[in-house]
Amino acid sequence: MFTYLTILASEEGNGFWIPADIKEVIWGTLAFLIVVGLMVKLTKAPIAKYYNGRIETITEKLNEAEQARVEAESERDRVKAALADSETEKARIISEAESAAQVILAETESRAAADAEAVKQRAQADLVAARNQAQSDLSGELTRLSFGAAERVVEASLDDAAQQRLIDSYISQVGSQN
Template structure:
């Protein structure tokens, strides 16, 4: 290069502006080496520290995220277990309610049957009492008519009520005996 500069100077021509002078190249190399040395000594370690801090922060964030994910998984499993237990309890409660409902229906049926049996017994007793009353009334009326008819046939009055009653009772007993 020096040769080119000297040749250019010898010819009387101006030096080429594209080709730098030798002292500029030397000073440029010295400043470049100094800049690289300063960068390596001061700037790069700061970049390394920042990079290490960022890496540690990211790894810490990843660990925290893993821990949070593990906690969330544990909570999900716990929630799933509680949900399954709640469903099981709900099914047990429904089954118990169904059984109680069936038991109540059976009890109500038994009560209804007992009530209907009581009503039927009371009705039968009332019918029997009314039948007895009707028979007694019919006996009395038949006895009165028979006495009246006998009085017309005989032509005299049967005024003795005790005798009249005994005659009617005997007649009714005979009728009942022949009907059976």
């Protein structure tokens, strides 16, 4: 074909782009059609096969992409659900923590109040005991001082005459008890 075209090109032109000889045109056209036909015949199947394969590949890729998209959407939904669950769990935990905190706070307040009351009771008891002890100590001290003073007064009043009277009284008492 290229040889024929080369031969044509090497011939001298007639000033038009179509050869002046009609036969040449016809043969050229026939040859062209034959070449085209051969080319179509020879290349149709491989090209079709190629394009069919290409279509299948693209279809598979599209299917895979669709599958991936579906899976991604599924994963997204799962993640969303998980997130929703985690939010719920978080809310539940917070709620439980708040409830527990309320209970602990209430117990702590109750215990603190009880402790405070116990401390108050003990302090009052200690106060009463301390007051009683102080009164007792004071009373004892007053008694001691009073009797110390009384002892000194008695001692000072025990002159010889008083001593003799006491001795005589004792002897009389011992004698009278017989």
